Every structure is written in structure tokens, then in C-alpha cells.
Amino acid sequence: MALTIRERKVPQLDLRSCAFRYSNNTPVQDQASTSGEFRVSDFDRLDVLGRGNGGPVYKVAHRRTETLYALKVLRGGEGEPGSSAAEADVLRRADSPYVVRCHSVLPTASGHAALLLELVDGGSLASVMGRRGAFPEAALAEVAAQALSGLAYLHARRIVHRDVKPANLLVSTAGEVKIADFGIAKVLARPGDGCAEYEGTAAYMSPERFDSERRHDADPFAADVWGLGVTILELLMGRYPLLADGQKPTRAALMCAICFREMPTVSGGAASPELRRFVALCLLKDHTKRASVSHLLAHPFVSGRDVTASKQALRQLVARD
Template sequence: MRPGGPPNARPGLQQQQPGTPGRARRRPDLTLPLPQRDLTSLAVPLPLPPPPSSAPSSTSSSGSGGASSMPMPMSMTPPNSAGSTPPAPPPLGELERVRRVGSGAGGTVWLVRHAPTGRAYALKVLYGHHDEAVRRQITREIAILRTAEHPSIVRCHGMYEQAGELQILLEYMDGGSLDGRRIASESFLADVARQVLSGIAYLHRRHIVHRDIKPSNLLIDCARRVKIADFGVGRILNQTMDPCNSSVGTIAYMSPERINTDLNDGNYNGYAGDIWSFGLSILEFYLGRFPLGENLGKQGDWAALMCAICYSESPAAPPTASPELRSFISCCLQKNPAKRPSAAQLLQHRFIASPPQQQPQALAAPPC
């Protein structure tokens, strides 16, 4: 017997692992280090695991032609910031469609009214029938969006399924989107920027990247409250749609390094990308037009648009703007994403903290 060997080992024979004849026992003293990941730099908008396939569906009859409503299962809905589970959405059969209020690449939005209470909601009906993987991803995303509670985030109340069609119930903003609006008053513009930035900072703290900040996704109500819409589910739909059918308007607000990965050594920081899109939107509000060239509209030729974003000088506020606004826009539209401040840092900028005192009358009051 060899010194230090097992008591029953015979010379010339190797000890074998059970069930693996002919293979030597692995040394138990050898370990491999686990890879280290910087969790603070990751944007993980879908932290929930997929639901068990054996879990029962929590669909309930809507009482309308066999349609079924599909609020999130209670086991799928994490607690909100207050520690309580969001309430279930009202049954689909109790929602009456009033009128269509908008449409886009992902679906059509309807103003609906809850018959028993008279409360108004926005119901987004997604186009087409989606495969099971996409449906599961949207379901997980809705469960997360339902927990988002912030005054600058459009509230998501739940999701339904009717004849294979997905419908999402959202907070209704009676003023519509800020697309096409001009905000010449710097004090009002600072207030709009502050509200949107606070919502972006909230999403980024939760490791959620919007990826599609633009004027049409910023909604306003009669009280001039501004809220961010169309994050999460809109991103999933954009990823699963044919790229040839994607909106040129969305490309117009992409950051340079997202379009041309060579500009940042192939690295894309989604948080910094949101800041670029936000800054471009604020500048558009002030100018009353898309900032990238007089003759280059956001719905123009996509190749010329991408060249302008990647290779032209960053757009800037005009000399007639205050030094605070010019500095604020310059911070947001840095070509190097590493030089763009975070949303939390921009909330401390003097344009936000001490806006010029002007009467906010440049933006026409939304219809009420």
C-alpha cells in the first residue's frame, strides 16, 4: 500500500468514481473561481423568472362574448415600493371603449371608461399574435411595470388577453403626447425636464433602461404633469419586429454609439443612451423642430439621419438661450457617453435647480 493512499487500494490500480469506469477521481482540492460581475452597471429590465408551466392561469371571464381577462397572477406580481401587492385590474368586460386616442408601431391606444366607477383609462391593444416566448416575456415585464410607482411614470394597471390578442391597461393622460409641441419658456421647459429626469432616475435606480425616450413617449395632462410612457413592453415589441418595419422616428433619437458601435469600442451604456435621447427631446421642445439640421427631419432618409447623428457636431442650444440651458443641453449631448452625467447628477444642474423666472405660456394648454 502506498503511503497516504486509501486503506483498500491495491498497487497498480487507480481509484475510480462510481458510475464512471476508467476515469480517475477528480481532485477535490481543486476549485475554479467564479466570474466577478459588476452588478451596478447592468440594466436588467426583466428580473423575474418565467412562471412555472404547471402554474394555473388566473384568467377570469370578462362576460363579453367569451373574452377572457388576464390580470397578472398574484405569485407573478412582486410587491411595490410600499411593500404591498398592486391591486388587480378591473375585468375587461367592464371597460367601455370611448374613442381611439393614438396608434403606433406596436398597437392602438383607446380611451376606455370603467362602467361601474366612470374612471378613465388608456387601453393599448398590441398588434398581431405573438409567439409563446414573447408572450411570456411581456407577461413578466407587465408584472414589473405594475410595481412602478412614481409621479413621472405612466402607471400600468395590468394586462388582458382576448382571442389571442394582448391588451394593456394604462393610466390615461388627457393632454396627449408632447410630440410637435414647442416650449419657448425656459422656466416651463426646466419644469418639464425636471419631471422627466426624475422619472428616468427612478427607472435607472431600478436597473430599467427605457431605450426609446422621445417626445411622443412623454405625455402631459391638464395639470401640466409630464410622465414617461411606453417603456418595457415597447422595447420587447421593437426587438421582435422586422427591423425593416421599425420606425425612423425612433432611430432619430438614438445615441451615436448605439448606431455605430465603433464609436465607443463596441460598448453601449443604456443609461447614457437614455440621457442623449432625453437631451435631444428637450432641445427639440425649445427649438420647435427636430434639432439635427434644418432640412433633415426625423422622418427623413434614415441613412442621412444616422450619418448626421454619428459624424456631425452635437446639436446645441442657440445663442439666444440662457447660459444655463446651453450648458444643460451640452451635458446631455456629449458624443462620448462616459462624459454624459447621470440622471441623478443632471437633477442637480443649475438649469433644473434654479430655472429662469418666466411665465410658462409658450405651450398651448392641452385640450381638457
């Protein structure tokens, strides 16, 4: 469930212009490439993983080494949100185990660019929920801890993601959570900078981002916390939590639910008091009162978890039958 809104429209990619060779041969091992330079023509396209902000994402294999990667092909103007230049700039600044790694920026035959990314073998949290349904609390604690660690790393470097949601949090079969899809992320030039653009996925936007006056001055990092809160609540419930089950996610319905309705409460049997308080701190409508990433990392739901048990619970969810 996602209603994506942009002020600037990115042209659709002409897939015929991508210089891929199709292959039905699945690589048998994932070994590091010994080559320092890559070209799009060095890779076989194996599958379509999805579509991120700005372009489609493919599963590819390096023809010589058989190493698996994700390749995101982008088409956007220089400096525009969703452009390869903007996304690559953000990813070049990031070197964290909680952020998907960008190995290289490659030109395509059509003159656009592609990002060669690490392949996270468990897929997105959205895809895991689609297969498994609602997450147990132990797994949610691990998701929250690792996602917050990634956000803490980004925010310390003045990078705001602006589209935190289950589809943009990837998870490995080893239980590693990584923030992905920086197509509309922004590097803030100085303290006090805001994010005035009305972009992203409306279902995960914070209340202040719907307000054309407030979003100029609102703390942009608080919007990432809101997105994480909605994500954790969605994984707990097994469906998008801010609309009634089956309700059409129009912009008007989402804005009304996010900006004006009370946040949904989780019954005592479905979640511990620590989890309920954690989500409530993320989903305060007033961004000035919303918990910061550092406060949430110290919250008992995260800091008091049994790390071994929570990671095992997440690995069990991700494992394919």
C-alpha cells in the same frame, strides 16, 4: 418625425378581434373603480390615442364607474420586446408619480393581452408641441426635472427605457410629466449588462446605438440621457433639431447627423447659458463623458428653476383653448 427600427417584427393587430363596444357617450366624471378585477368587455372605446411600441392605444371608459383609462392592446411573443409580458413586467416594477401607472393586464377575445393604463389627460409632449409650437424655457425646465426624476427612479431599478422622445413623455393638465410606452424597455439582470438590440426610434438613438460593436458594451442608461437631450432641444426649437428643416429622416441621414455632425448650437437669444449647457451635457457623443441623470438633476437649469413658475408655464401650454 420618427423612423422606428426593430430587429424583431411584431405582427400587426387584427382590430376586428378586439372585444370593444363603441360608445358616443363621453363620461362626465373620473372616479376610481371599486372593482378589483377588470375585463376588456367592461370598457367602452371612446377614441384612438395613438400607437405605441407594440400596439395601438385607446381611450376607454369603464362602463359601470365611467372612469377613464388608456388601453394598450398588444400582440407579441412571450419575452419579446413589444410583448405584453415584457412591458407588463417593467410596469409592475414601477411605482412612481413620474411613470405612467399600469392598473391591470387584461386578456382579449383574440387571446392576446392589453394593458389598462392611467389616462394622462394632456396627451404627449409631441402633441402639445404640435398645437403650441416651441416651448418656453420655464416649461422646459419643468419637463426636464420631472423626466429626469422618472429616469432616476427607473435606472435605480436597472430599467432602461430605450425610446425617450416627446411622443413617449405624457403630460397632464396639472403639469405632471410621466414616462410612458415601455414596449422596448429592458430590465438589466446585472451590472455591466448592455442593450445589444438595435431597436427604437432612430431619430432619438444615441451614437453608440448605431454602432454594432460599441452598443454591446456601452452604458445603456446613457442612451436614455441622449434621448432626453434631443427631446428638450426639439421642444425648444419646435421641430426635430438634428436634421435641416424639411430634410427627409432616412436612416442614413439620421445616422450621419447623430454620429458624425456637430450638435446644433442654440443662439444666445433663444436660450439661457444654463439651458445650453444642460443640452450639451446630454448630447455628448462619447457616452462615457455624457452626464448621468443624477448630475443633470443637480444642474442649475433644473435645480435652480422657480418650481411654481415653471409648473405654471407647463400647465398653460397643456391647457386647451
